[in-house]
Amino acid sequence: MEKHDQLLMKRQNKNLVLDILKTKSPISRIDIAKMTGMSPTSITRIVNELQLQGYVRETEAVASGVGRKATLLEVCGDVLYTVGIEIDKSLLKVGIVNYVGEIVSLHKNKRNESESYMETLLKIKAIIRKIMDENDIAATKIIGLAVGLPGYIDYKNGIVKVSDQLKWKDASLAEDLKKLTSFNVIVDNELKMKIVAESFTGKAKDSQNSILIGIGSGLGSSIMLNGEIYRGETNNAGEIGHTVIDPTxxxxxxxxxxxxxxxxxxxxxxxxxxxxxxISSIEEVFQSYRDREPWALNIMDRASTYIALAISNLLCLYNPEVIILSGNTIEKLPEIKQAIEQKCQLYIWEPLKQAVRIVYSELSDYGVVLGAAIQAQHLMLELE
Ligand SMILES: [Zn+2]
Structure with missing residues (x-):
């Protein structure tokens, strides 16, 4: 075997062991050997390396059962952190997430709609500083930041091409935020970040093919196919809000x-x-719907029809196992769920109806922040 191949295999084995530790810990060395098919000697060598690097520690607990008692291993959540950030028209959320995907701290701040790009960035910098101080986390332990925001995002270069909601255009967000904080930064559309959280711990966990629909100030979706985010050529796959359904x-x-x-x-x-x-606010419309005012019933009834049509069309195009509905409208007007479900019964093609679960996100408040932080970990963590 070539030296390069040997190194690659070594790294893959180490990643495999760490993945098992992250999902199954506490676990014994011998059980890891059984699960991976690697020899106990190899496992001991890899675990020793991981212990030295601070990823793994022995726990007090021991495995009981037949044979010799084995000391169990667990992953150290505090070995490293990533920061997830959600920028919305009127809200700014910053959360710090540890290595095992737990949110250590989440800060929610109001964002003034007239706030400038640079004001928002400076605010983010200050909040990160504050969270680090409050939780006593050193900068060396943070491997990077990830931002989720609404709009058309060039995620490869970290550029916000257009965000109608934030009124930003051609903004080099990753570069600018890196200059301010000196952390590496990734940027993506907020629904693409959120579906990462759904597949890590939410309603798309254990699912390879899923779609998340966001219904609120905007309308969009993100698509996960074969366990990967489906982006299309310019990262706009899933922008269902601009599919034309009535040319008149x-x-x-x-x-x-x-x-x-x-x-x-x-x-x-x-x-x-x-x-x-x-009417002064969307909440007032929702209240009028609850009060069964005919105009509000009509408008929301039409909305639920079109939501069901969108679901039905997405099902025909991608055949996902699960469709997750999320966003302000679903959260603030849960009564609309029943209307959507009734119309789904009507519009979804029979062969697809049995194969899909239509569910509601339960990560509303922190989904984007968590997904962004998990995505940062996936992309920025390179094991030595
Ligand atoms: Zn449009």
């Missing part, structure tokens, strides 16, 4: 006519509601 319909803020978002997004619902009543 409403004008969209993208300039086209009849985009799906113009029947479902909060802004569109508000605009239609204001044709009937002097």
């Amino acid at each position: 319909g409403n004008v969209c803020n993208c300039g086209k006519i009849g985009c799906l978002a113009t029947y479902i997004s909060e802004g569109a619902i508000l605009a239609d509601s204001r044709k009937v009543k002097d």
Whole structure:
């Protein structure tokens, strides 16, 4: 075997052992050997290396059962950290996540919609500093930052091409944030970050093919195929909000006519509601729906029809095992779930109906932050 191949195999074996430790710990050396098919000698060598590097420690507990008692091993969550950041129109969230994927601390801050790009970045810098101090985490233990935000993101170069919601355009976010914090930074669309969290610990756990739909101030989705985020050529795969469903319909803020978002997004619902009543917020529309005011019933009924159509179309295109609905509209108006489910019964093609689970996200508050931090760990952690 070539030296290069040997090194690669060594690294793969080490990663395999660490993966098992992360998911099955506490676990004994002998059980890892059984699971990997590697020799106990190899396992002992790899575990020794990992112990020296600080990834693994022995626990007090011992495995009971037949034969000699074995000391158990566990992963050290505090060996390293990543920071997940969510930037939204009116909210800024920063969380620090440890090596085993636990959120150590989560800060939520209001964001002024008129706040400039640089003001937001400086705020992020200050919050990270604060979290590090509060939790006594050294900069050397943080391997990087990851930002999730709404919009068209060039994730390879960390550039926000366009974010209508934040009103940012061609912003070199990864580079600018790195200059300010000196940490490495990755950037991606917020729904793509969130589906990483769903598949790590949420409703898409153990699923290789899943779709997350975000329904709120915007409308979009992210698609996980064969365990990988499906991005398409320019990272825009899943932007269902701008699929045209009625060429004679409403004008969209993208300039086209009849985009799906113009029947479902909060802004569109508000605009239609204001044709009937002097409405100040989306919450007021939702309350009117609960009060069974006919205009609100009509508008939300139409929205639920189009949500069901979107689900039905996504199912035909990608045949996922699970579809997760998330976002402000679902959280603030849980009553709409029933309407969506009834319409799904009507619109979903029979062969696909049995194969899919349509569920609701339970990571609402921290999904993007956690997914971003997990993604940073995946991309930035290189085992020696
Ligand atoms: Zn549009």
